[in-house]
Amino acid sequence: MIGLWDTTGNEVVKALAAERRSAGGVASGLALTLIAVVDEKRVREAEAAATIAAAAHPCRLLIVVRSDVESQRSRLDAEIVVGGRLGPAEAAVLRMYGRLALHAESVVMPLLAPDVPVVTWWHSEPPAQIANDFLGIVADRRITDSAQAPDPVAALRQRAEDYAPGDTDLTWTRITLWRTLVASAFDTTMEQVVGATIVAPEKDPTAALMGGWLGARLGITPVLEPTTEHPRMRSVELQCANGDCIKVTRDENTALFSRTGQADREMPLVRRPVGDELAEELRRLDPDQVYSSALGALAGTPHLENRPAQRVHVWKDPALARSAAS
Amino acid sequence: MRNPLRDPQDRRLPRIPEPCALVIFGVTGDLSRKKLIPAVYDLANRGLLPPGFVVLGFARRDWGDGDFESLAYEAAKKGARTPWREDVWARLAENIKFVAGSFDDDAAFDTLASSLDELRASHGITGNAAFYFSIPPVAFPIVLKQLARTGMADNETSGGWRRVVVEKPFGYDMATAKELNRLVDSVFTADDVFRIDHYLGKETVQNILALRFANSLFEPVWNSKYVDHVQITMAEDVGIGTRAGFYDGAGAARDVLQNHLLQLMAMFAMEEPTSFDPSEIRAEKLKVLKAISVPKDIAADTVRGQYLQGWVAGERAVGYLEEKNIPAESTTETYVAVKLAIQNRRWAGVPFYVRCGKRLPRRVTEIAIVFKKAPHLPFDPADVEMLGHNQLVIRVQPDEGMVLKFGSKVPGTTMEVRDIAMDFQYGEAFTESSPEAYERLVLDVLVGDRTLFPDAAEVEQSWAVIDPLEEAWAGTTPEPYRAGEWGPRAADELLVREGRTWRRA
Numbered sequence: 001m002i003g004l005w006d007t008t009g010n011e012v013v014k015a016l017a018a019e020r021r022s023a024g025g026v027a028s029g030l031a032l033t034l035i036a037v038v039d040e041k042r043v044r045e046a047e048a049a050a051t052i053a054a055a056a057h058p059c060r061l062l063i064v065v066r067s068d069v070e071s072q073r074s075r076l077d078a079e080i081v082v083g084g085r086l087g088p089a090e091a092a093v094l095r096m097y098g099r100l101a102l103h104a105e106s107v108v109m110p111l112l113a114p115d116v117p118v119v120t121w122w123h124s125e126p127p128a129q130i131a132n133d134f135l136g137i138v139a140d141r142r143i144t145d146s147a148q149a150p151d152p153v154a155a156l157r158q159r160a161e162d163y164a165p166g167d168t169d170l171t172w173t174r175i176t177l178w179r180t181l182v183a184s185a186f187d188t189t190m191e192q193v194v195g196a197t198i199v200a201p202e203k204d205p206t207a208a209l210m211g212g213w214l215g216a217r218l219g220i221t222p223v224l225e226p227t228t229e230h231p232r233m234r235s236v237e238l239q240c241a242n243g244d245c246i247k248v249t250r251d252e253n254t255a256l257f258s259r260t261g262q263a264d265r266e267m268p269l270v271r272r273p274v275g276d277e278l279a280e281e282l283r284r285l286d287p288d289q290v291y292s293s294a295l296g297a298l299a300g301t302p303h304l305e306n307r308p309a310q311r312v313h314v315w316k317d318p319a320l321a322r323s324a325a326s
Numbered sequence: 327m328r329n330p331l332r333d334p335q336d337r338r339l340p341r342i343p344e345p346c347a348l349v350i351f352g353v354t355g356d357l358s359r360k361k362l363i364p365a366v367y368d369l370a371n372r373g374l375l376p377p378g379f380v381v382l383g384f385a386r387r388d389w390g391d392g393d394f395e396s397l398a399y400e401a402a403k404k405g406a407r408t409p410w411r412e413d414v415w416a417r418l419a420e421n422i423k424f425v426a427g428s429f430d431d432d433a434a435f436d437t438l439a440s441s442l443d444e445l446r447a448s449h450g451i452t453g454n455a456a457f458y459f460s461i462p463p464v465a466f467p468i469v470l471k472q473l474a475r476t477g478m479a480d481n482e483t484s485g486g487w488r489r490v491v492v493e494k495p496f497g498y499d500m501a502t503a504k505e506l507n508r509l510v511d512s513v514f515t516a517d518d519v520f521r522i523d524h525y526l527g528k529e530t531v532q533n534i535l536a537l538r539f540a541n542s543l544f545e546p547v548w549n550s551k552y553v554d555h556v557q558i559t560m561a562e563d564v565g566i567g568t569r570a571g572f573y574d575g576a577g578a579a580r581d582v583l584q585n586h587l588l589q590l591m592a593m594f595a596m597e598e599p600t601s602f603d604p605s606e607i608r609a610e611k612l613k614v615l616k617a618i619s620v621p622k623d624i625a626a627d628t629v630r631g632q633y634l635q636g637w638v639a640g641e642r643a644v645g646y647l648e649e650k651n652i653p654a655e656s657t658t659e660t661y662v663a664v665k666l667a668i669q670n671r672r673w674a675g676v677p678f679y680v681r682c683g684k685r686l687p688r689r690v691t692e693i694a695i696v697f698k699k700a701p702h703l704p705f706d707p708a709d710v711e712m713l714g715h716n717q718l719v720i721r722v723q724p725d726e727g728m729v730l731k732f733g734s735k736v737p738g739t740t741m742e743v744r745d746i747a748m749d750f751q752y753g754e755a756f757t758e759s760s761p762e763a764y765e766r767l768v769l770d771v772l773v774g775d776r777t778l779f780p781d782a783a784e785v786e787q788s789w790a791v792i793d794p795l796e797e798a799w800a801g802t803t804p805e806p807y808r809a810g811e812w813g814p815r816a817a818d819e820l821l822v823r824e825g826r827t828w829r830r831a
Contacts (some may be wrong), residue, residue, distance in 0.1 A: 176338045177373055183331040184342040184376055188452070193330070217331050253413055257377040262450040265377050268370065268414040280338065290336040 004078040009107040012078045016092060016111065019082040030090075030113045032282065033060045035120040035135050040065050043093060045274075046123045047086060052275025054089035057282040060113045061091040064135060066101035069318055074100035076107060102317065105134040117141065117285045121278065125149050126169075129162055132316040143281050145170040152205035160299030165287035165309040171205040172291050173277040175233075177269055178210065181248050181255055182236055191240035196222035200233040207233045212298030213290070214238075343772035345378025346454035346486070347445055349438070351469055352461035353383030353424070354397065356568075357493065361524075362460065363398050364405025365765040370418045371408040372761075374769055378449040381422045382441060384434075394424035407762055421449070429461075429468045432475075439476040442484070453486025456520075456771050462572075463495060466506065470513045479513045489518045491771050494585050495576065496521060499796065500789040507782040520771045521785060525586040525691075526593075526778040527763030527770075530726040530752065534593045534693075535607075537720070537728070544718070547697065548672070554715060555677045556594070557694040558587055559831045561686035563638050565809075566660070570651035577658040578630075579792055579799075582682050586691075588615065588788045589780060590722070591678060594693055595668055604776040608784065615787040617670045624798035629805060629817040631661030633685040636809030643685055643809040659804040660684045663817040664795065679821060679828070685809035690831045691722040705741060712744040717829070727751040 002015050034053070038046045043063060050061045079093040092111060096104055112118055117140040120133075126144035130136035146169050149155030159169055186193075196214050200207030202224075210233065211222040227234055235249040244260040255269035292304040332339065348366065350358055369375050383394055399419065403410055425441060427434020445451040457473065459466065473479040479488050490510060497503025510519050525531055538544060547553070560582055566573040573581065592611040599606040621627030635645040646652060646660050661683030668678065697716040710733070717731040728750045736742040761769075770778055780788075805814035812818075812828065821827055 173338075179331070180339050180342065180373055181377070183329060183339055186329040186331050187342065187376070188344050188450075214331075217333070254417065259450065262378075263448055265449070266417050266420075267377055268373065268411070268417055270411065270414075284337060288335075288338075290333055290338075 001084070002080045004080070006075050007078055008076065009110060012076075012080070012092060012094070012107065013110050015078070015080050016082075016090065019080050020090065023082040030060055030116055031057045032117045032119055032285065033062065033111075033113045034089075034282070035108060035118065035139065036061065036063045036123055037120065037133070037135060038063060038065060038123045040067060040095070042123055046121075047091070047093075049123070049273070049275040049278050050089060050091070051085075051087045052273065053278040053282055054087050056279040059089055059282070060111070061086065061089045062108055062111055063091065063093040064104050064108065065093070065095045066097075066104060067095070068097045069099070069101045071098040074098035076100060103134075105138060108135060109138065112138070119143065119282060119285070121281075123148075123274075126155055126159065128158060129314065129316075130164070130167070131162075131311045131314045134313050137311050137313050140166055141281070141285055142167045143170060143278070144168075146205050147171050147174075152203055153208050156205050156208055156295065157299045160295045160301050160304065163292060163295060163301075163304045164307050164311055165292065165305055168281060168288050168291050169205075169209075169295075170274070170277050170281070172209055172288075172294070173280050174272075175206045175210050175213075176280060177272075178206075178233070178236065178248065178250075178255075179213065181257065181267060181269065182214075182238070182246075185238070185246045185248075185257070185259065189240070189244075191242055191244060193218045193220060193238050194241050195239040196220055197225055197235075197237045197239075198222055198233065199225045199227050199230075199235045199237075201228065201231065202226040204233050208298050209294055210236060212296070213294035216293040216297040340372070340374050341769070341773050341775075342374060343376050343379075343769070343774075344454055344486075345376045345449065345451045346456065346772055347380045347382055347442060347451055348456050348458060348768070348772070349382045349384060349442075350458045350460055351384050351429075351465075352459070353394075354385040354387055355460050358383075358458075358460045359397070359401040360405055361762075361764040362458065362768065363401040364407070365762060365768050367402040367406050367415065367418060368408045368762065368765050369769055371406070371411060371414050375418075378445075378451045379421060380445055380449055380451065381418075382438065383422065383424045384438060385424075385426065386428050387426060395419055395422060398422055407765070429465055429472065432472070435472040435476050435478075439478050442478065446485075451486075453484035453488075455484070455486070456489040456491060458491045459493065463497075463506065466492070467509060470509060474513045481515065481518070487518065487774065488514065489520060489771055489774070490514045491520045491522055493522050495572075495580065496585070496785045497789065498576070498580065500786060500793050503785055503789050507785065511782065516782065517776070519782070520767075520776070520779045521781070522767055523585050523589055523778075523780055524763040524767065525722070526589060526780070527765075527767040528722060528726070529761075530720065530722045531590065531593060532778070533726075533752070534590075534720060535602075539598055550672065550674055550676045552697050553673075553676050554696045554698045555679060555826060557696065557829055558590055558594075558678065558680045558692075559694070559829075560587055560682040560691045561689060561812075561831060562682075562684050563686060563689050565633070565643060565685050566646070566649055566652075570649055574652050574656055574658045578660055578662045578682055578684070579664075579795060583662060583664070583680065584788050584792045585780075585785075587680050587682055588618070588791060589784075590691075590693060591618070591666070591680065592784075594720075595673055595678075597672070602777070607777055608781050611780070612783050612787060614668060614670070615784060615791070617668045617673075618791050619667050619669050620791060620794050621665050621667075624795060625802075627665040627820065628795060628799075629661075629663040629814055629820055630659035630799060630802070631663075631683060631807045631814040631817065632656075632658070632804040633660050633683075633809045634806045636685070636811070638685055638687070638810040645809065646685075657803050659799075661686075661804070661807060661813045661817070663813065663820060665820065666791070677824070679826075681813065681817060681828070683813050686812055687810055688831075689724065692831055693720040693722070694829045694831075695719070696826075696829075705743060709740065709742045712742070714745050719829070725751055 077095040082090040120139035121143040146155035237247040296304040596610040596614040663681035713733040719729040807814040
């Protein structure tokens with residue numbers, strides 16, 4: 001590991017190259033560059049998740065921590081790790097202070113691995129407008145996590161508002177296993193689904209997306225039944241035209257699969273660590289159309305997939321905004 | 327029947343089979359314990375099994391469900407490639423059942439049949455079942471007869487699909503293979519027969535198709551105009567282990583050349599299929615298998631070998647003739663090298679040197695394409711002394727990946743050119759733990775995807791290559807080689823004669 005204090009972007013590029021050389025062949029193949037946008041206190045958490053994801057997709061990991069944007073003195077500190085504790089990834093933790101934090105791209109751009117996709121992941125409250133963050137604009141894929149917002153469902157609606165192809169949200173990733181179970185129930189039946197009921201806490205973003213997905217796929221309007229007893233999405237029930245009913249109910253790490261006329265069955269339904277979710281996201285680097293139609297159905301804004309994929313940077317200076325407000 | 331919740335765009339959702347049962351004959355055997363049961367656990371752990379899924383184990387031992395469960399538990403825990411989760415196993419174990427009986431026991435098969443019928447109500451499995459034959463081929467006829475007698479193999483009476491999975495060896499020669507195919511096809515419909523060649527489940531083997539047909543870079547040089555020759559190697563460091571009885575009757579050519587290596591060669595050399603439909607891929611593979619020709623002078627252009635005692639990877643290894651249960655005068659080969667050719671426009675005149683053997687220095691399987699030298703070299707001959715043939719090597723196992731070897735200038739003031747290697751390791755670009763071959767293939771059987779399973783015609787065509795070789799070898803004695811060497815000296819001479827050398831794999 002190399003630590004560089006009060007350094008420059010060029011020094012970081014040189015140090016990374018030197019580390020790669022001295023590490024020998026460890027990190028010669030890179031599938032992508034992953035930019036993780038985090039706050040100082042969550043750097044370790046992001047590293048842990050990225051290590052799991054990097055085991056599946058060797059990448060260059062750039063962890064960007066921005067703070068003190070109002071300070072007049074700009075400063076860059078960097079930590080460089082190749083191999084070792086971060087698994088097959090090569091990583092740079094970049095801490096930017098002062099005005100430099102508003103121009104993080106000037107440090108990040110020369111560090112992007114040549115000609116491989118760039119993925120930006122906000123391990124924090126998602127930005128309201130991705131266009132305001134240049135780190136989102138250089139990325140081919142953008143991963144937000146609406147569950148970290150104070151009002152996750154509102155945050156998801158904002159994602160629909162702000163959507164561009166290539167965006168996804170980890171709340172969507174969290175329901176892949178659910179969706180798999182629900183979809184597999186229809187591999188063996190031709191029954192038309194006439195209604196759906198989702199039991200979940202009111203502010204649960206995964207339930208909202210599940211509803212959006214079922215609505216978009218089946219042309220129904222799922223009913224959201226709020227619960228206060230369960231902290232997470234509890235069950236999904238689908239009613240068929242012939243009166244049959246299919247229900248998936250989650251308990252800790254298992255799902256109870258019940259269907260009219262058949263014995264109940266228990267299936268594993270484990271909660272995955274963020275790293276596994278991130279790894280699933282990195283599998284596909286093209287826009288996720290199914291997500292966009294589910295998100296569109298949730299927010300009532302259809303045809304999200306027709307939006308232009310390229311965003312144009314919109315300059316926004318938080319310091320100016322704050323001084324204007326005061 | 328279209329599922330409204332599935333969308334080809336939705337690649338997050340995995341392929342999941344319909345509710346079904348997997349019946350394993352010989353469930354207490356080696357293959358089942360080392361590969362099948364762990365593969366089923368891994369599938370469950372990855373969430374790839376349907377809500378209704380039952381494993382029915384059939385074996386001779388007189389065991390209760392409990393004993394079998396602990397055997398399965400041990401096997402799964404030991405062989406699993408995904409992290410061990412006790413609750414996943416607990417869910418799966420509830421649906422693992424054991425049926426005891428010998429293969430000639432009518433009552434046991436009746437129990438099996440009624441167990442399958444009961445699943446209809448208890449697990450919502452509407453008749454779908456796959457029968458996995460993890461048993462020696464001699465037992466095939468009797469088990470097939472039992473399945474036919476009880477109507478278990480019939481798609482219509484069962485109301486779902488009934489599939490059968492057979493392992494190699496697919497016969498002993500053309501005649502026995504035909505007989506076996508006829509037998510299996512008479513009980514199951516031909517489409518429901520899945521012949522497992524686990525090599526085809528390997529990620530790199532499937533990548534041969536991606537490499538060739540998804541890129542524009544390689545296809546133009548994939549022919550006799552640019553390729554000097556091709557070397558296909560399958561080396562194992564182990565001996566015959568506990569397979570003495572089978573191995574001594576078969577030998578290296580029947581054991582792996584007939585299936586794994588010819589399949590590799592077919593994937594490598596076939597023409598582009600019109601689509602990735604299983605029948606199209608099989609059609610192209612069959613075409614190229616038909617075009618394979620054996621050398622005119624088999625005695626000169628093939629080498630058989632048998633290992634003597636020696637040292638492999640720091641351990642003493644006994645010679646083949648000293649292995650347990652091997653007759654002292656056995657002339658079975660443990661190594662074989664063959665010069666094959668493909669009679670079509672693309673490959674005319676390009677020799678395919680194919681070798682496989684046991685007790686070689688290390689375990690490696692690879693295909694090396696050795697290109698012709700540049701027609702003219704405008705360099706001083708002394709400067710290009712270290713420049714060899716360009717090579718593209720597809721490493722099938724271990725360290726799945728590809729190596730491209732080409733000449734490059736040595737840094738310095740002189741124009742010296744030397745070979746360098748550009749190494750792509752699959753694990754580096756996607757370490758995404760690629761599923762174990764069996765895991766992938768078991769899932770394919772349950773989903774009904776035939777792409778990776780050779781059909782009867784391919785198997786028979788492969789025997790058409792092996793039979794003449796075996797005929798010519800009859801009565802000859804294999805050349806000895808020391809365990810831990812790259813085969814007999816004669817194999818090196820086979821290439822040296824033509825101005826070539828084996829690549830040190």
